[in-house]
Amino acid sequence: MTSVTSLTAQVQQRLANAISATRPEADADPLLRRSDRADFQANGILALAKKAKANPRELATEVVGHIVTGDVIKDVEVSGPGFLNITVADRAITGNLAARHADGERLGVPLKEQAGITVVDYAQPNVAKEMHVGHLRSAVIGDALRGMLDFTGEQTIGRHHIGDWGTQFGMLIQYLFEHPGELAPAEDVDGEQAMSNLNRVYKASRAVFDSDEEFKERARKRVVALQSGDKETLELWQQFVDESKVYFYSVFEKLDMEIRDDEIVGESAYNDGMPETARLLEEMGVAVRSEGALVVFFDEIRGKDDQPVPLIVQKADGGFGYAASDLTAIRNRVQDLHATSLLYVVDVRQSLHFKMVFETARRAGWLTDEVTAHNMGYGTVLGADGKPFKTREGETVRLEDLLDEAVQRAAEVVREKAQDLTEVEIQERAAQVGIGAVKYADLSTSPNRDYKFDLDQMVSLNGDTSVYLQYAYARIQSILRKAGDVRPAAHPELELHAAERALGLHLDAFGDTVFEAAAEYAPHKLAAYLYQLASLYTSFYDKCPVLKAESPEQVRNRLFLCDVTARTLHQGMALLGIRTPERL
Ligand code: ARG
Secondary structure (H helix, E strand, O other): OOOOOOHHHHHHHHHHHHHHHHOOOOOOOOOEEEOOOOOEEEOHHHHHHHHHOOOHHHHHHHHHHHOOOOOOEEEEEEEOOOEEEEEEOHHHHHHHHHHHHOOHHHOOOOOOOOOOEEEEEOOOOEOOOOOOHHHHHHHHHHHHHHHHHHHHOOEEEEEOOOEOOOOHHHHHHHHHHHOOOOOOOHHHOOHHHHHHHHHHHHHHHHHHHHHOHHHHHHHHHHHHHHHOOOHHHHHHHHHHHHHHHHHHHHHHHHOOOOOOHHHOOOHHHHOOOHHHHHHHHHHHOOOEEEOOEEEEOOOOOEOHHHOEOOEEEEOOOOOEOHHHHHHHHHHHHHHHOOOOEEEEOOOHHHHHHHHHHHHHHHHOOOOOOOOEEEEOOOOOEEOOOOOEOEOOOOOEOOHHHHHHHHHHHHHHHHHHHOOOOOHHHHHHHHHHHHHHHHHHHHHOOOOOOOEEOOHHHHOOOOOOOHHHHHHHHHHHHHHHHHHOOOOOOOOOOOOOOHHHHHHHHHHHOHHHHHHHHHHOOOHHHHHHHHHHHHHHHHHHHHHOOOOOOOOHHHHHHHHHHHHHHHHHHHHHHHHOOOOOOOOO
């Protein structure tokens, strides 16, 4: 592995050196950014001049005198009130890309020097319940964030905090206890059967629960038995968990997402630690007794009538809930897993819950200044009409139905374009295109915003869609195949066309973009980068003939640009969890 320093970073360094050579006492940021006028523009001299009470143009001219040019930087010009316009040498662009090309999958992107451990809490459906679009978002965003973080060298640990504990299980277990055999063994069912069994048992038990007071009482006692670890009760509970897992796995497989069993650590896993969590909080005075319950108050969090809203650690009846499991999970993640960052990919509607949980953990010293905790709260999925996504009958949409429909729509698109594909190949591509479309639509919007689930738009070949990116990739592969024996090779001595320069500079920024997007937990920044990459490639392809270029060197160099583009698209999409088929 050889890491490559991006041209942006190299130019930045040169400018910083020149600034300190001019004004040794100043440590000004050159404020470098990509520009249309030249390759880069630096605006930092203005602030520096203001501070030093100097004439900005004169200062800029002085700085230019100290900039080392000739290799990386071809030309620097002072413009406007004191900006610097910087042009990079063609040779440096091709040279940098050649080093990336030689580095295989990592494309010269270095690994973080001080990597931490991030525990990513994502894809957390609830046992015995159907998954909905909210769970889709958590899974898709969480998986992409993990991919990006891992690529930077951060170590990630997944935690699927599934809803597998709580009072609702009393009713289910009691029903199963009284009607043995209603739930087929998990090893005998597929995902769909598992969910339909669970639904049936849920409905049947609900009906008894609502109509039979004595059953209600038995169900209540069952909750106590569950929490105190009664063996027979736990066995029945386990049946619900196992049956649900069959269903979860089938959905995750459809989503083309790998979920590891050892990372499914649900609410129940923290059951044993919850009494201690409560005891410690009470001893430290972080939590107090109020009307029999153990709660934590916050000055700034108030509800209606300006009454403080507390976090409930333990209910008056002694039961522990959602907050207690999250607090216990924090102790485990920080103290046992040694996490330096905790990331929760959970609906924004739970952000108050997390705010209170984090604050409580900080007061208790379980979260220290060395550990960051963040709720990546995502917005709501809306229907094409802009209202929360529901079926025409007003019910929540079943996740599998939605995914199946996406794949079906994708099949239509693929079939229309397919020239030499067999039916089997069409179906295989359709899955990659359809699921990719669903993921990309989610990831290309800033996570905290709502977005419209609009399949027509998602599988469109025009616009900011994954299909557009997948076609760009497949087109490049087809060119590389057509080139046959002519292999891509860098020729740094060649002068570059403006479209080649624009493409090349963008390709060189891949690693910087992934680092920025990972640090900000912003997959949409990577998506936007990839979309722009495909657009720049399209204009390069329009303006610069590849196989018919004027010289053999030119052909090879352009094939090389094609190849670096393809690999960057492939890697970038892979980080987002999206496939790039070789042919479409
Ligand atoms: N199962 C919960 C739900 O469906 C999400 C769990 C989020 N994670 C957590 N640590 N609380 O709403």
